[in-house]
Amino acid sequence: MKTVAFAVLALIAGVTNAGELYNNGPVVDATGVSVIGPDASTYGFGAQSGAGTFVADDFNVTAGKKWNVSSLNFLGYQTGANGFSFTSATWAIVSGDDINSGTVVASGTTGVTNGGLAGYRVTDSTLTNKQRAIYTVNADIADVTLASGHYWLAWGLAGTAASGPWQPPTSDAREGNAAQSSGGDPFETLEESGSGLSVELPFAVNGTISAVPEPETYAMLLGGLGLIGLARRRARRG
Template identity: 80%
Template sequence: MKKIAIAVLALVSGIANAGELYNNGPVVESNGLSIIAPDASTYGFGNQTNSGNFVADDFNVTAGKSWNVSSLSFYGYQTGASGFSFTSATWSIVSGSDINTGTVVASGTSGVTNGGLAGYRVTDLTLNNTQRRIYKIDTDIADITLASGHYWLTWGLTGTAASGPWQPPTSDAREGNAQQSQVGAPFIQIEESGSGLSVELPFAVNGTVSAVPEPETYAMLLAGLGLVGLARRRARRG
């Protein structure tokens, strides 16, 4: 009967696994640098909440699973800041293929904590420049469950330094569909001013992923629980 109990626990533990659900990085390369790509000219994109500037990128919750999201991680810098200078994040999660017409399923303004220095935003000619320190910016949110589907994450940041906050693209300089809203205008796809290429933005979604068990799994779980309960009743009678 002990084996049955262990099997039941294994089924239950297989339904939920805590950790990082999605990461849209990389933020920096192995040398700790985010180097502006050839022909590019933009260090970072404005996502200053106080100016009504926000950025966004998308992610998918795969079919057959649901996510219980409990925190978000962003990456940004304030030029010239000598340490972590961020104070809050204003964010939203939007369901749908179009960020401007999708459904906001969660939003808020949350305090942030220092997730650590990720590296530096530099050019290939200024590899030792430390003016643009990229930090991981963690924020806890009220738990929200996301069913399988397509979502957008939007975010803006506030900080105490004079410049920014600024949002660096992913360090692999891959093209994508990252968006920006300036001064409250609709979101449009970001286009790097120098190269004319689209970009992706680093962020992470954290929490618990739950698989939707097959009917056979539910049957095994119920049967196992029934056997465990029967064994306990017999033990009491004995």
């Protein structure tokens, strides 16, 4: 009976694991900077929620898994800001292959907290410049459950400094399908104006991940619980 109990406990323990579910970074390299590439010219992309400018990037929830999302991490800067200057994030999680025709699963405007200084946005000739300090912006949200599938995260930030907020790309300069929308217009693929290349944007999704057991697993779990209950009743009678 102990063997059955341990097996049931193992099944239950394997259902949920807390932590970071997805990270689309990195935002800085090993030296703590995000360097504008030699053919690039954009320090940061507009992500000012107050001006109706939003950015977006996509992620996948693996088949056979279910995510319970409890917080989101954004990365941004306000040029010349004296420390962490962000006040809120306006965000939406959209289900579907096309962000413009997908289904909004959850959205909101959420107060944010300082997740720490991530590094600085610089050029290769100004590696020690600290005008553009990139911070991790934490937004704790009401729990959202996501089934397996393809999703987009769209966001804009608000802050107290005069410049921005600005969104840096990932520091590995890989191409991708990040998008931007301004003034209520549809999202369009985001491109670096100097190089003409598409970009990826850093963000993270946090919460718990649950496996979706096969029917046989459910049967084993229920059967094991039944055996444990029967054993306890017999023990009380004995």
